[in-house]
Amino acid sequence: MAPSLLSADFSRLAEQVAQLERAGAPLLHLDVMDGHFVPNISFGIPIIESLRKETKLFFDAHLMISEPKRYAEAFVDAGCDHITFHIEATDEPGAVVDHIHGLGVSVGVSLNPTTPASAIESILGDVDLVLVMSVWPGFGGQKFIPDVLEKVTQLRGRLGAHQRLQIDGGIDPKTIGPAAAAGADTFVAGTAIFRQPDPPQAMRELHDLARAAADAS
Secondary structure, eight states: OEEBGGGSOTTSHHHHHHHHHHTTOOEEEEEEEBSSSSSOBOOOHHHHHHHHTTOOSEEEEEEESSOHHHHHHHHHHHTOSEEEEEGGGOSOHHHHHHHHHHTTSEEEEEEOTTSOGGGGGGGTTTOSEEEEESSOTTOSSOOOOGGGHHHHHHHHTTSOTTSEEEEESSOSTTTHHHHHHHTOOEEEESHHHHTSSSHHHHHHHHHHHHHHHHHHO
16 A cells, blocks of 8 residues: 555644554655646655655655656655656656666656556666556546556566556545456555545555455456
C-alpha cells in the first residue's frame, strides 16, 4: 500500500502520517503537481522537507511536472527516497533515468491512461518501478479507468522480479482486487485511506483485499 498524501488533512499531516506508519505503511506517496504538466498545483519542497523530519517512511515522489530532470535533485535533497517521472514529460527518458539514479535514489516511470506500454520500451529494463495511471493525473478522487488493466497485465509480463508495478487513481475496495489480479503489486490510494473514519484500518483492509486477489489469480 502506498497512501497518497494528496488526500490527507494538511492541518494534521504529521499526526496522520504517524498513524499510518504505526499501522505498518511501508511508504508515503507524494503527488507533486506543477500546474503546467497537469492542470492543478499540489505541494512541493517545503512540505516534503518539513514532513521528512516527522517520519522514517520511504518517500515515493511522483513528479507530475514538466522538466523532471531539472528538479529531481531538489526533491532528493528534500528527503525523497524515490522519484517517478512521466514519460510524457520528456523527450530524453534515458537521460532522466541516469540522472535520478546518479542522485542515489531509485527511479520510476509513469504512463498516462492512453499512453501505450511501448512508450517506455527504451528504458523498461533500467527503471525500478513502472507506474500505470488509472485516472488522468491532476486531481484526486477520480473514477477508476478499467481499460488500463490490460496494460498492467502486459507490463507485468515484461518486468523483472526486482521491479515494482504501481497503479494510481481510483483505488478503493472495489477496484483494488482487479488491479491486483491484473498484476499490480503497489497500490496508491488517497481518498480510500485518508478520507475514511479510521485511515489505518482502511489501509489494512485494502491490503488484505489486494493480497487475496493476487493469491487467487
